[in-house]
Amino acid sequence: MVKAIDYDSIAEIYDLYVTSDYDVAFFVSEVRKVGGPVLELMAGTGRLSLPLLGAGARLVCVDNSRGMLDVLDRKLERHGLDAELHCMDVRNLDLPSSFELAILPFNAFMELVDERDQRAVLAAVYRCLEPGGRFVCTLHNPVVRRATVDGVLRTVGRFATIEGALVVSGVEEGGDPVVKRLQFFELYGTDGALIWKRLLPMEFSLIEHESFESMASDVGFRIDRVYGDYQRSPFEPATSPAMVFLLQKRSA
Numbered sequence: 674m675v676k677a678i679d680y681d682s683i684a685e686i687y688d689l690y691v692t693s694d695y696d697v698a699f700f701v702s703e704v705r706k707v708g709g710p711v712l713e714l715m716a717g718t719g720r721l722s723l724p725l726l727g728a729g730a731r732l733v734c735v736d737n738s739r740g741m742l743d744v745l746d747r748k749l750e751r752h753g754l755d756a757e758l759h760c761m762d763v764r765n766l767d768l769p770s771s772f773e774l775a776i777l778p779f780n781a782f783m784e785l786v787d788e789r790d791q792r793a794v795l796a797a798v799y800r801c802l803e804p805g806g807r808f809v810c811t812l813h814n815p816v817v818r819r820a821t822v823d824g825v826l827r828t829v830g831r832f833a834t835i836e837g838a839l840v841v842s843g844v845e846e847g848g849d850p851v852v853k854r855l856q857f858f859e860l861y862g863t864d865g866a867l868i869w870k871r872l873l874p875m876e877f878s879l880i881e882h883e884s885f886e887s888m889a890s891d892v893g894f895r896i897d898r899v900y901g902d903y904q905r906s907p908f909e910p911a912t913s914p915a916m917v918f919l920l921q922k923r924s925a
């Protein structure tokens with residue numbers, strides 16, 4: 674199976690440049706509604722897992738990048754936290770049907786660029802849930818996200834490191850529905866000289882609101898609600914930055 678993005682190649686630097694926490698309070702309140710373990714899909718290096726564990730959640734984390742999970746494993750040990758980690762492709766998700774809640778944060782569902790894969794993942798998550806169980810799946814709103822898919826090189830940011838500064842930038846093209854992004858990583862020493870440069874080609878799909886709802890319904894989910902951001906504002910198709918889908922498995 675083809676990987677849309679080679680996360681192993683950037684696992685050791687991911688936490689330097691991905692520092693967002695805008696969704697943490699939202700997910701903490703979701704996991705607090707659950708007594709048993711929560712399934713976190715595409716968990717990566719645990720940007721969200723650590724605060725959720727800190728808030729008392731029990732987590733089963735799935736990711737198909739060994740490198741990302743190794744970083745997560747080291748962070749868990751350093752913080753005295755524990756979670757069950759599975760190096761597994763979500764397209765072949767095979768876990769017992771024992772979860773009251775599954776989450777797929779940070780719009781990572783969009784990295785499944787083939788519609789057959791998107792359908793397979795929705796069906797597999799459905800199987801992993803208890804009757805009445807919930808799935809929180811997050812996506813960018815394609816209407817808003819499309820505005821920066823324009824071939825213009827943009828800087829993501831400049832991040833301090835022990836050696837000096839990591840500069841991350843990217844350019845995006847396509848979007849019908851697959852966006853091809855070239856992400857550049859440059860590490861500069863304190864003298865301003867370039868130490869190394871790395872290129873990461875990425876792909877993600879701009880999935881329309883209606884398409885996602887219809888795929889989720891096809892596998893049996895009830896669409897409970899859709900938020901347009903992590904403050905639980907109602908989804909506004911023309912302006913909301915996000916589509917936060919709250920799906921529910923039918924009761925037995």
Ligand SMILES: C[S@@+](CC[C@H](N)C(=O)[O-])C[C@H]1O[C@@H](n2cnc3c(N)ncnc32)[C@H](O)[C@@H]1O
Pocket residue numbers: 680691714715716717718719720721735736737738741761762763764778779781784
């Ligand atoms: C954008 S990162 C998000 C990581 C983390 N959830 C966060 O919020 O920082 C996407 C993650 O999805 C994982 N991933 C991508 N495709 C996958 C697949 N088919 N199966 C399992 N994990 C996958 C990558 O390895 C990566 O760790």
